[in-house]
Amino acid sequence: MRKLISIILLGMVATGLFMSISQIPFGEPGERIGDHFINQGVNETGATNIVAAVVVSYRGFDTLGEVSVLFTAAMGLGAVIGLVRRKKTHTPIEPASLIVYTGCRFLFPVILLVGTYIVIHGHLTPGGGFQGGAVIASAFLLMYLGCRGKRIRENLSRGLESLGGLLFILLGVTGLVIGRDFLFSFLPEGEAGNLISAGIIPLIYMAVGLKVGSELTGIIDHLIEDTDELPE
């Protein structure tokens, strides 16, 4: 019965979606809000990656809101984990073999370097704070899986995360302090295409990368720590 109702409902949703989707033209040029960003983005912000310009400069305030959503989710996760404090029963974790251990130890700095590169070059090439932060977090995931027992201190990840958020807000408030708008780009734009250019976009992307990387690392750390205490 429940399945029947679900499928009927699904059929209705599918019909509506199909009718609306088939009206949208694919790949046709039209009235786009992005035209202004594409045509004027390099002049106005100095970043050659227009997506970075949109994320950090044109929609910077939204990005601040989204980063705070991320922070709220991580905070809720920590609260839920801390809700039930089970007693520590140390089940012996079998260590990974020597090959895996050495391989992870070798690959970890390489992936970390790639993540940092992606964060720093966010305003020039595809990439940026969100992608680089995700790559950094996946490097820590590799370390947690390959080298069991090694663990970054919780205070460190929490501190870095707070530092990232604080940096973002401070950079935004600086624009207010010097008498302009929130997130005003107070640094010179420089020549588009150089590493040091585009005003405060690289700085904000670094803050975002720091925040996203430490946030996701903290989430993985919570999950793995919770798993290790499994009472068998």
Place this chain on the structure above:
Amino acid sequence: MEIFGMILIGIGAAFLLIGSIGIYRMPDVYNRIQAGTKCTTLGSFLTIIGVGVVQPDWFWKTLIIALFVLVSNPVSSHALGRASRKKRISLYDKSVVDKTDEFTGQQK
């Protein structure tokens, strides 16, 4: 130079094809892991290097990517094989030799 790169890509693609046939044909997990690892490591290495030879601007980037594949692929396959051995997945009936207990015997 471009023809040399194309030849490299062709050899790599052939190795990848052989590897996928091996994954399809081999009888048990361990043989499949072996076929997959050896052929895909060499195949993807040659393909990536070939791309770098065809486009000389990208040569150093492709070299780094190829080295990364060269390190990560055997390690992950080793982890897979060890995990499946830990789960006591049985070998193929006609397997000849099994030295797992000999190597891990002193740990138990």
Place this chain on the structure above:
Amino acid sequence: MEIIAGILVLLMIASAIAAASFQDLMNAVIASCIVSLLAALLFYLLQAPDVAMAEAAIGAALVTGIFVIAVKRTKRFEE
């Protein structure tokens, strides 16, 4: 290029159906990981390299890791 996109879309739909129908949750997790990877390739074909990068790093590595930890923590088989 359209043929490649069509093949990728077909593979992606097949993986999604597989993720829906597997009883073993670990298999379903791997199938959803394949969906994310193919979606990242499609993003690249749609000229969105930023999104492709994020989707590949998150969909393939982080989400799969989180799901595997969770499945290890709870039951593996769907009853």
Place this chain on the structure above:
Amino acid sequence: MNFLSEYTYYIGAFSLIIIGLYIILVKKNLMKVIIGFSIFDTGIYLFLIAVGYLREGTAPVFSKPGLDAGKMVDPVPQALVLTAIVIGVAVLALAVILAIKIYAHYGTLNLRKIKEQRW
């Protein structure tokens, strides 16, 4: 047939959305429902990116001089999806940890057996 080749990406996004909704509505296992949410998310991202595509356009990155700005795809949906993906993984982790806690409390992940979750 013309429709199919024209709307390949839309069909992929549409199918992912429908499959995700099917999993969410029909399946009994809570972890399966969360996997369904993840697939549903992927479908929506694909749809948004496909709406912003311009035929034979280039990525919105001025990587080398001489790129025509008029032939670039729309950067706004890409920026939206970029932040949405990262938030999606955080929300997904929250859902997963709630599922783990539910399992620790009730001893099952079956939604029919959890009394408070019945609909």
